[in-house]
Amino acid sequence: MTEAGVIFGTAAYMSPEQARGGTVGKRADIWAFGVVLFEMLTGKRLFSGETVSDTLAAVLRQEIDWKALPAPTPPGFRRLLERCLDRDAMRRLRDIGEARVALEQPLGMSDGVRVSSGLRALPWVIALSATIIALAVWALWPPAPQPAPPLRLSAELGAAASLSTDLGPAAILSPDGRLLAFVASRRAGGRPLLYLRRLEQLDAAPLAGTEGARDPFFSPDGEWIAFFADGKLRKVSVTGGAAVTLCDAVDDRGGTWAEDGTIFFTPNYTPGVGLSRVSSAGGTPLTLTTPDLAPQEITHRWPQALAGGKAVLYTAGTPGNFEHASLVV
Numbered sequence: 148m149t150e151a152g153v154i155f156g157t158a159a160y161m162s163p164e165q166a167r168g169g170t171v172g173k174r175a176d177i178w179a180f181g182v183v184l185f186e187m188l189t190g191k192r193l194f195s196g197e198t199v200s201d202t203l204a205a206v207l208r209q210e211i212d213w214k215a216l217p218a219p220t221p222p223g224f225r226r227l228l229e230r231c232l233d234r235d236a237m238r239r240l241r242d243i244g245e246a247r248v249a250l251e252q253p254l255g256m257s258d259g260v261r262v263s264s265g266l267r268a269l270p271w272v273i274a275l276s277a278t279i280i281a282l283a284v285w286a287l288w289p290p291a292p293q294p295a296p297p298l299r300l301s302a303e304l305g306a307a308a309s310l311s312t313d314l315g316p317a318a319i320l321s322p323d324g325r326l327l328a329f330v331a332s333r334r335a336g337g338r339p340l341l342y343l344r345r346l347e348q349l350d351a352a353p354l355a356g357t358e359g360a361r362d363p364f365f366s367p368d369g370e371w372i373a374f375f376a377d378g379k380l381r382k383v384s385v386t387g388g389a390a391v392t393l394c395d396a397v398d399d400r401g402g403t404w405a406e407d408g409t410i411f412f413t414p415n416y417t418p419g420v421g422l423s424r425v426s427s428a429g430g431t432p433l434t435l436t437t438p439d440l441a442p443q444e445i446t447h448r449w450p451q452a453l454a455g456g457k458a459v460l461y462t463a464g465t466p467g468n469f470e471h472a473s474l475v476v
Contacts, residue, residue, distance in 0.1 A: 158202040159194045163234045166203045174236045177243060181231025188224070189215045207234075223249055304342070305351035308332055311339040315362035315401055315449075321369040326385060327351070328372050330360050341374055343385060354383050356390035366404045366427065373410060373427075375399040380412060382427065393429040400448035406456040411435060413448040421447040422461060438463065447475075 158166070162178035165171045185193045194209060196202040211232055216225065227249045230240040240246060304310070308331035310317045318329035327344045329351070341360040344351035359376040366373070366382075373382045373393070380396040383389075395414065396402075402412030408427045414420065421436035438444045446464040453460055453476070464472045 158199045158206070159192060161203065161206055162236065163207050164236050166206045172236070173243075174239045174241070177231050177240045177246075178236075180243060180246065181228055181240075184224075185211075185216075185228055185232070188217060188220060191215070221252075223252055303349075304329060304331065305344045305349055306331060306342050306353070308340075308342065309335070311361065316364075319363055319365060321365050321385075322367060323369050326365075326369060328363050328365070328385075330363060330374075341372065341383065343372075354387060354390075357381075357383055362399055362401055364402055364404055367406045371404075371427070373402060373404055375402070375412075380410070380414075380425070391429065393427070394425050394432050400446070401450055403450045403452040403459070405452035405459075406454075409452075409456075411450040411452060411459050413446070413450065416446055416448065418445040418466075422450055422459065435459070436461070 160179040160182050162171070162175035165175050182193050193211070194202055194205040196205055213225070213228075216228075227240075227246055231246065233239045311330045311332055317331075318327060320327060325346055327346060329342050329344075330339045331342055332339045338358045339360055340353045341357035341363060342351040342353050354372075357374060357376065360374040361376065363372050363374040365371070369385065371382045371384055373380065375381070375396050376390075378395060378397050380393045380399070380402065381390045382393060383391070393410070396412060397415040400413035400416050402410055404410050404427060409424050410427050411422050411424050412432075414423050414432065419438055419440060421434065421438050423432040424435045425432040436447050438447055443465050444463050445466055447461050448464060450459050450461040452458075458476050460474060460476050462469070462472050463475045
């Protein structure tokens with residue numbers, strides 16, 4: 148959460164680089180430790196303001212009042228604070244272990260000044276405070292993501308129908324793996340329909356307005372299913388409702404829905420016809436690829452948009468059969 152460009156934390160204890168939204172490392176914690184130590188010695192806030200913005204401004208520009216330190220403060224403590232509260236992160240104390248070494252130095256006498264019993268106990272107080280701060284940070288830190296539990300489900304369709312497997316994909320999973328969409332017919336020779344089954348449920352339901360459907364594919368968010376029927380490219384919501392016609396597709400050979408809302412598809416398998424693209428809102432298709440007939444490449448089909456939306460994978464076919472076809476990006 149404390150990546151560059153993000154300001155996250157308690158303003159009075161932020162390091163200058165954190166207050167600016169810059170890159171934050173362990174030396175930001177060194178600064179916060181120095182602020183806490185200063186406040187323990189002086190009994191007052193080091194940086195404060197009427198608003199968060201005022202407090203951040205103080206962190207960035209306010210001069211530190213070293214005279215506020217108690218008279219019997221050991222010089223070693225003063226030097227430690229100066230190293231912790233250096234606004235230049237590269238000059239700041241490199242590791243908190245160095246602070247521990249400084250705090251463990253004998254405190255009975257320092258430069259001829261006797262240290263009070265309260266200051267002799269200070270390293271233990273600081274150690275306890277550091278432990279409390281660490282536990283608080285640990286408690287507030289988001290837990291590591293846990294792997295999803297295994298999903299057990301039936302492979303049955305959940306409908307009194309038979310899959311239509313003559314061409315293209317007959318069954319597809321939604322991007323989140325929770326929905327199964329498939330093309331099936333209620334009786335032999337009947338027109339296929341698009342069915343939808345939630346995997347936690349046993350039964351599938353037909354989607355109205357999808358008669359003659361084939362070659363379905365999901366939208367990236369899993370809210371829509373695009374399909375081909377009666378020479379058209381259409382889409383229907385997974386929650387039901389009327390199917391929406393997007394454009395003409397005389398005799399398709401597959402389609403795919405990209406993350407930016409573009410649909411890539413093969414409108415027909417006529418030699419020389421490649422991939423087209425159209426908005427998922429509908430419109431006039433535009434040509435994306437054209438087969439190079441010189442090397443006997445006659446068709447581009449079965450596109451698949453790759454993650455990130457910058458490339459499409461498809462099959463480049465040759466005359467007669469696909470023994471010498473290629474996968475192309």
